[in-house]
Amino acid sequence: MSNQRIAEQSLSRAERQALANKRTAISVFQISWIMVFVCLIVVNLQIRGNFPTWPPAGVDGLERILPTVATAGLLASVFFAQRGLNAIRKEDRPVFLSSWRAAIGLGAAFVLIMAFEWVSVQFSGQFSDIFRVMIAYHAIHALVIGYMMVNVLNKGRAGAYNAVDNWGVEGAAKLWYFVVVAWILFYVVLYII
Amino acid sequence: MATITRPLPGSLPVTVPHPRLNEYLRWSVDHKIIGVQYMVTALFFFLFGGTLAMLIRWELLTPTLDLMADGSAYNSLFTMHATFMIFLWIIPVLAGFGNFLVPLMLGAKDMAFPWLNAFAFWLIPPAGVLLILGYFAGQAEAGWTSYPPLSTLFSGDGQTLWALAIHLLGLSSILGAINFIVTVKNMRPEGMGYFQMPLFVWAIVATSIIIVMATPFLTGGLTLLLLDRVAGTQFFNPAGGGDVLLWQNVFWFYSHPAVYIMVLPAFGIISEVLSVHSRKPIFGYRAIALSSMAIALVGFTVWAHHMFTSLTPELRIPFMITSMIIAVPTGIKVFSWLGTIWGGKIRFTSAMLFALGFLSMFVIGGISGVMLAAVPFDIHTHDTYFVVSHLHFVLYGGSVFGIYAGFYHWYPKITGRLMNERAGKIHFFLTYVGFFFTFFPQHIVGMLGMPRRVAVYAPEFQSWNVIISIAAFVLGISTFVFLVNAVMSLSRGRISGANPWRALTLEWATTSPPPAHNFIGDPVPFKNPYGYGTQASHAYLEAIDQRYGVSAMPNTDVTTPAPTSKLTSGD
Numbered sequence: 044m045s046n047q048r049i050a051e052q053s054l055s056r057a058e059r060q061a062l063a064n065k066r067t068a069i070s071v072f073q074i075s076w077i078m079v080f081v082c083l084i085v086v087n088l089q090i091r092g093n094f095p096t097w098p099p100a101g102v103d104g105l106e107r108i109l110p111t112v113a114t115a116g117l118l119a120s121v122f123f124a125q126r127g128l129n130a131i132r133k134e135d136r137p138v139f140l141s142s143w144r145a146a147i148g149l150g151a152a153f154v155l156i157m158a159f160e161w162v163s164v165q166f167s168g169q170f171s172d173i174f175r176v177m178i179a180y181h182a183i184h185a186l187v188i189g190y191m192m193v194n195v196l197n198k199g200r201a202g203a204y205n206a207v208d209n210w211g212v213e214g215a216a217k218l219w220y221f222v223v224v225a226w227i228l229f230y231v232v233l234y235i236i
Numbered sequence: 237m238a239t240i241t242r243p244l245p246g247s248l249p250v251t252v253p254h255p256r257l258n259e260y261l262r263w264s265v266d267h268k269i270i271g272v273q274y275m276v277t278a279l280f281f282f283l284f285g286g287t288l289a290m291l292i293r294w295e296l297l298t299p300t301l302d303l304m305a306d307g308s309a310y311n312s313l314f315t316m317h318a319t320f321m322i323f324l325w326i327i328p329v330l331a332g333f334g335n336f337l338v339p340l341m342l343g344a345k346d347m348a349f350p351w352l353n354a355f356a357f358w359l360i361p362p363a364g365v366l367l368i369l370g371y372f373a374g375q376a377e378a379g380w381t382s383y384p385p386l387s388t389l390f391s392g393d394g395q396t397l398w399a400l401a402i403h404l405l406g407l408s409s410i411l412g413a414i415n416f417i418v419t420v421k422n423m424r425p426e427g428m429g430y431f432q433m434p435l436f437v438w439a440i441v442a443t444s445i446i447i448v449m450a451t452p453f454l455t456g457g458l459t460l461l462l463l464d465r466v467a468g469t470q471f472f473n474p475a476g477g478g479d480v481l482l483w484q485n486v487f488w489f490y491s492h493p494a495v496y497i498m499v500l501p502a503f504g505i506i507s508e509v510l511s512v513h514s515r516k517p518i519f520g521y522r523a524i525a526l527s528s529m530a531i532a533l534v535g536f537t538v539w540a541h542h543m544f545t546s547l548t549p550e551l552r553i554p555f556m557i558t559s560m561i562i563a564v565p566t567g568i569k570v571f572s573w574l575g576t577i578w579g580g581k582i583r584f585t586s587a588m589l590f591a592l593g594f595l596s597m598f599v600i601g602g603i604s605g606v607m608l609a610a611v612p613f614d615i616h617t618h619d620t621y622f623v624v625s626h627l628h629f630v631l632y633g634g635s636v637f638g639i640y641a642g643f644y645h646w647y648p649k650i651t652g653r654l655m656n657e658r659a660g661k662i663h664f665f666l667t668y669v670g671f672f673f674t675f676f677p678q679h680i681v682g683m684l685g686m687p688r689r690v691a692v693y694a695p696e697f698q699s700w701n702v703i704i705s706i707a708a709f710v711l712g713i714s715t716f717v718f719l720v721n722a723v724m725s726l727s728r729g730r731i732s733g734a735n736p737w738r739a740l741t742l743e744w745a746t747t748s749p750p751p752a753h754n755f756i757g758d759p760v761p762f763k764n765p766y767g768y769g770t771q772a773s774h775a776y777l778e779a780i781d782q783r784y785g786v787s788a789m790p791n792t793d794v795t796t797p798a799p800t801s802k803l804t805s806g807d
Contacts, residue, residue: 060422064348064422064423071414071418071448074448075448075449078449078450079453079456085485086460086471086486090477090478090482093479172470
């Protein structure tokens with residue numbers, strides 16, 4: 044049994060039930076909500092199928108270097124978020140706070156880079172429209188969940204979490220992983236295939 | 237597994253105060269209140285959608301346009317009829333049954349997330365308001381299927397409100413489904429494995445799985461529709477490089493599984509009602525439970541059968557095959573239900589009558605569905621009244637009959653009183669006859685070539701349409717028999733007691749209505765929720781009577797003592 048599970052043995056039955064419920068709910072939500080992103084991917088692929096070439100003739104392809112750097116930063120943020128979660132489970136607050144700040148910083152850098160890409164893509168009908176819809180939809184999720192992570196950071200600085208009671212950190216981390224997974228799917232469709 | 241075999245020490249018949257009316261009109265996190273809120277709100281929208289249906293049938297009494305101002309007004313009529321019935325009646329009322337019953341059937345104090353439960357419900361009234369506001373902005377007229385280019389280029393601003401309202405309703409649905417899945421997974425009592433759960437709970441789980449996987453697709457499609465309408469994108473406009481088939485694929489990927497969202501909980505209700513009212517164990521419990529999951533899974537593979545006439549020809553065959561395969565798990569259920577009632581001690585209560593009505597009518601709908609699954613047949617009957625007939629046989633003959641069975645069955649548990657059985661039987665016969673003569677002839681006019689969604693039709697169809705419309709008016713009137721009965725019984729119905737049907741599922745092992753946290757003490761589930769006719773089940777039922785007082789028996793004027801000597805079959 045992991046240290047976290049051992050620590051949770053000290054909780055009451057009702058508290059353990061509530062924690063189990065929250066964990067199951069986040070998993071179900073992730074499995075459900077990824078389907079919206081799958082829908083947008085299907086839309087992208089179906090639109091592409093209606094054109095002889097993609098990008099369509101006369102349309103410049105997407106720039107790849109900056110988005111790839113942003114993606115690398117996003118993947119690194121996963122490492123730091125998980126490091127932060129592991130740290131608070133051991134009540135190592137300095138490592139939790141520094142890791143969490145790094146995760147937020149990398150996430151913010153990702154959003155800024157992709158916002159720049161969003162603004163600078165040339166209007167070219169379906170090609171730019173579907174690109175913008177996908178990026179914007181993902182960005183909304185990144186911003187909302189990023190805001191949750193900032194809240195967690197503020198509460199963490201005020202001493203809110205400990206080895207047993209750290210659901211806020213766990214929940215925010217799991218939602219952030221969802222944002223990253225969704226982006227990886229989008230990155231593959233937009234920039235690789 | 238513990239079984240109650242004698243009264244608990246110190247127990248006396250228990251009464252609990254009924255919730256006050258104002259508790260149902262405001263925010264509450266009690267799943268029982270929320271369940272009733274869902275049901276009553278949905279009933280209100282059922283009446284609204286039903287009124288629109290009566291207007292449709294009035295218009296179709298003659299082959300010319302005489303009631304509606306023009307074709308657009310008629311388009312709005314059937315658009316809003318279907319939208320209200322699907323999104324504001326059937327889906328929410330079944331969610332209401334789930335909300336009220338699932339925690340009780342699992343012996344839980346409430347759902348996993350009571351606040352989220354309330355939030356999910358309170359998304360519904362604003363969505364209904366948005367839809368009604370559409371009448372003041374140029375109402376949506378593209379059908380509930382909202383196909384572009386009509387929905388993107390030619391429909392009034394009400395179409396935008398329609399898309400926003402469906403967004404809200406989809407969110408409500410998803411949040412409710414997450415709640416159900418978590419509650420069932422984590423909050424079953426000790427000793428209740430998945431295969432000891434009532435079949436209604438299985439049905440709700442299967443429905444919830446469909447909701448969480450399919451509804452987000454609708455969200456994606458509606459977002460693009462809204463962008464086409466308000467932001468100048470051209471996703472569904474061929475002139476701008478878009479594709480109308482794109483909408484059809486995205487829409488039906490949700491909307492075909494949606495029909496299983498609308499019928500699976502009704503299947504669960506039927507499993508409960510048939511077993512209790514024939515005093516027999518369910519035949520094929522695992523088959524029924526697992527077939528619900530099979531329907532949920534296979535339901536995602538059939539969507540393009542709604543598009544046979546617009547689909548690439550090579551894809552028709554695979555979708556025809558999957559659309560026929562999906563009849564198999566439903567067929568397993570139907571035969572299991574027949575096996576359940578066969579040789580049973582059938583009590584023809586109103587609930588049972590509607591359940592039997594469901595069996596007959598849903599099978600007809602299912603058969604017409606398999607006919608439509610055959611591409612050569614569908615090519616000719618697509619967009620005719622044959623399809624209208626099929627969908628109403630499965631949705632009204634299936635889901636609505638199941639809902640009525642559920643109301644009659646669980647009304648005592650919700651209110652503490654029995655509905656009037658004589659009125660219930662009048663309701664049933666009016667509904668059954670009115671329904672059959674409204675929708676069966678539509679198979680015929682459809683095969684004769686009458687298109688759907690038209691106010692002006694060829695004169696040779698008029699005599700059939702007159703028969704259909706008169707029967708529809710009878711069906712409309714039958715609804716009021718039910719409503720009057722439901723309202724009058726609140727104050728005049730006989731006190732039901734805890735378990736008037738002598739059922740074995742856990743919701744009957746508490747007072748009617750249940751107290752604030754559902755059970756007094758820890759509930760003890762009976763080892764087999766359908767194990768009628770055994771010494772142990774008799775002892776369990778006796779113990780409930782001892783604890784909560786002897787319940788009223790239906791069709792008698794006074795409460796009668798439960799038999800104490802010889803067991804009768806199915807006791």
